[in-house]
Amino acid sequence: MLIETFIRKQLRLKAHTVTKVEEAGECMRVHIDRLGQRLLRCGVCRRRCSQVHDIRKEREWRDLSMRKLPLKLRYRPRRVECPRCGVRVEDFPWAEPWARVTTALFNAVAMLARELSWQGTARQYGLNWKSVATIVKRAVEYGLRHRARPTVRVIGMDEVSRRKGQVYLTVVYDLERRVLLWVGDDRTEEAVRPFFTKEMGTRRCHTLRVVCMDMWAPYANLVREYATHAQILFDRFHIVKHLNEAVEEVRRSEMRRLSLKERVVFKRSRWLLLKNPWNLNPGQKERLSTLVRWNVPIVRAYYLKESFQLFWDYKQCKRSRLDPFKRFVRMLRSHLDGVLPWTRIRLSNAAVEGMNNKIKSISHRSFGFRTATNFIAAIYHCCARLPLLVER
Numbered sequence: 001m002l003i004e005t006f007i008r009k010q011l012r013l014k015a016h017t018v019t020k021v022e023e024a025g026e027c028m029r030v031h032i033d034r035l036g037q038r039l040l041r042c043g044v045c046r047r048r049c050s051q052v053h054d055i056r057k058e059r060e061w062r063d064l065s066m067r068k069l070p071l072k073l074r075y076r077p078r079r080v081e082c083p084r085c086g087v088r089v090e091d092f093p094w095a096e097p098w099a100r101v102t103t104a105l106f107n108a109v110a111m112l113a114r115e116l117s118w119q120g121t122a123r124q125y126g127l128n129w130k131s132v133a134t135i136v137k138r139a140v141e142y143g144l145r146h147r148a149r150p151t152v153r154v155i156g157m158d159e160v161s162r163r164k165g166q167v168y169l170t171v172v173y174d175l176e177r178r179v180l181l182w183v184g185d186d187r188t189e190e191a192v193r194p195f196f197t198k199e200m201g202t203r204r205c206h207t208l209r210v211v212c213m214d215m216w217a218p219y220a221n222l223v224r225e226y227a228t229h230a231q232i233l234f235d236r237f238h239i240v241k242h243l244n245e246a247v248e249e250v251r252r253s254e255m256r257r258l259s260l261k262e263r264v265v266f267k268r269s270r271w272l273l274l275k276n277p278w279n280l281n282p283g284q285k286e287r288l289s290t291l292v293r294w295n296v297p298i299v300r301a302y303y304l305k306e307s308f309q310l311f312w313d314y315k316q317c318k319r320s321r322l323d324p325f326k327r328f329v330r331m332l333r334s335h336l337d338g339v340l341p342w343t344r345i346r347l348s349n350a351a352v353e354g355m356n357n358k359i360k361s362i363s364h365r366s367f368g369f370r371t372a373t374n375f376i377a378a379i380y381h382c383c384a385r386l387p388l389l390v391e392r
């Protein structure tokens with residue numbers, strides 16, 4: 001088989017043909033021309049057009065490599081007279097109208113960018129970082145437009161910090177399918193509202209049954225406003241986090257009151273108090289028992305935490321005279337409708353935590369994205385299971 005024929009078949013050309021393949025230094029150049037008088041299609045509506053208006057100057061598209069040589073397609077695009085759209089550039093079967101790479105290369109780059117950093121992907125394909133960024137953003141645009149939108153019943157909402165906690169994004173997951181649904185560029189009501197109004201819409205909001213989230217008022221307000229049938233469920237992971245913060249606050253204020261000598265004993269006691277007791281080694285248990293013999297408030301904080309872990313009972317906390325715990329209980333009570341269902345519905349945000357870790361690794365491997373737009377595109381690209389371009 002001639003190489004021209006081979007490439008024509010690979011590109012699945014029907015109204016075009018390969019006229020010549022030549023080795024040109026660092027690449028293989030593939031010359032393409034129109035095949036006789038075959039009808040070309042309109043680049044906008046893809047309808048067949050009988051009239052060619054004019055021939056434009058030659059363009060070049062990067063394609064996948066053959067062995068080590070990248071293929072470059074060259075062709076002079078025609079402009080057709082479309083009965084519906086007027087004079088338009090024709091439709092290229094090997095690439096999207098805006099693309100400077102073929103759909104095959106586009107998809108290969110997009111798939112690798114799900115596994116590697118944009119920099120690493122660029123190196124692999126001999127492209128620059130910017131080309132990869134453009135490809136990923138185009139892929140996400142396409143994917144969001146073409147993805148399936150099945151009924152959503154259980155979602156998790158969470159914040160993700162960017163630049164070490166200075167900037168927050170909001171991520172929303174479908175917890176049943178374990179897939180990312182939406183990313184917002186902040187965690188305010190205004191920033192998250194489009195999830196309910198645009199991404200979900202009134203009809204799909206009505207099918208929401210359970211929303212898991214941190215105790216973050218803007219999220220809860222939005223759910224109460226748009227998803228009236230949904231039960232808000234505060235995540236156990238976040239409750240424990242708040243509880244640990246209360247223990248830590250008691251410990252820190254006690255530390256300030258201790259003498260220097262006593263302080264040595266309590267040094268690095270934080271993890272002793274926060275760890276589950278069955279995870280401590282004998283030495284740590286010993287230190288913990290010294291600690292609890294010495295300092296009453298810390299002990300009380302510790303036992304409250306433990307009893308809460310065991311029983312999820314808040315009454316004991318309420319009776320204690322430790323301010324951080326009283327505050328914790330107040331917070332809990334004000335959110336009680338969301339905390340109590342936890343005991344009935346055993347649903348964990350573990351899936352959310354897994355996804356958040358994935359997002360963290362995306363952020364790390366790219367040395368932190370400088371712009372939110374790029375970071376958001378990368379999150380969608382790696383976590384939303386978006387469909388890729390269809391090769392025609």
Ligand SMILES: [Zn+2]
Nearest residue numbers: 042045082085
């Ligand atoms: Zn048209």
